[in-house]
Amino acid sequence: MADLPSNAVLAKLHFSGLSDAQIAKRYGVTRQAVNKRLGLMEISSMPEHRAKAHALVPWDVKTVQYGGGSHHTAYPLEGLKMYLRRLMGDPSLSKRQEADAGRFERKLLKNPGLVLDYDRDSEAGFYWRERTPQDGTLIIAWPLDKEKPAEDLELLEMPSGEKEVQAVPQ
Known part of the structure; x- marks a missing residue:
């Protein structure tokens, strides 16, 4: 069974512009799994200013x-x-x-x-x-x-x- 990377790595991938689907494919998990983890990290649909500051x-x-x-x-x-x-x-x-x-x-x-x-x-x-x-x-x-x-x-x-x-x- 594949696992997602650490929160820090996942956040960096997300902020680099990769979609949830692209991240999921890279780690062999579902798009929903990526979206859920990002949601738990409170960055799933982060507006531009917040994402840039982060x-x-x-x-x-x-x-x-x-x-x-x-x-x-x-x-x-x-x-x-x-x-x-x-x-x-x-x-x-x-x-x-x-x-x-x-x-x-x-x-x-x-x-x-x-x-x-x-x-x-x-x-x-x-x-x-x-x-x-x-x-x-x-x-x-x-x-x-x-x-x-x-x-x-x-x-x-x-x-x-x-x-x-x-x-x-x-």
């Missing part, structure tokens, strides 16, 4: 599937995604989501020397750390083993109106 997150974020807790709904991650959606002009953001995006942006502006980072093996997962020269002007710590996207990377740059971005010497 795709800009470079980390393999821990979900319940892996056991020992989950980070996929952590406040810093949700704030980042709402902030990105607001930058893209997503008209579907609720008032709460707009407020979350605003809080995230205010944190960036108040603390330009910090970047959001992720440690899959820690209990909290997401944390703010001091900016290094390697971070440049990105608002997140981009993993060394991940290729940066060709499109939309500017959304991850410090917002305009920021204080001077200073890296902490190593």
Whole structure:
């Protein structure tokens, strides 16, 4: 019996533009099985802005599937995604989501020397750390083993109106 890949791999295949049927054929399962798993991951019919924001997150974020807790709904991650959606002009953001995006942006502006980072093996997962020269002007710590996207990377740059971005010497 064939199995679907991990949630992270499945999400990447979905966001790369493969249809449920194409993914199903690749793994020898039914289209419905793919659709059901994507539905459980709350990404089955993700609107464009939400999908783009999700795709800009470079980390393999821990979900319940892996056991020992989950980070996929952590406040810093949700704030980042709402902030990105607001930058893209997503008209579907609720008032709460707009407020979350605003809080995230205010944190960036108040603390330009910090970047959001992720440690899959820690209990909290997401944390703010001091900016290094390697971070440049990105608002997140981009993993060394991940290729940066060709499109939309500017959304991850410090917002305009920021204080001077200073890296902490190593």
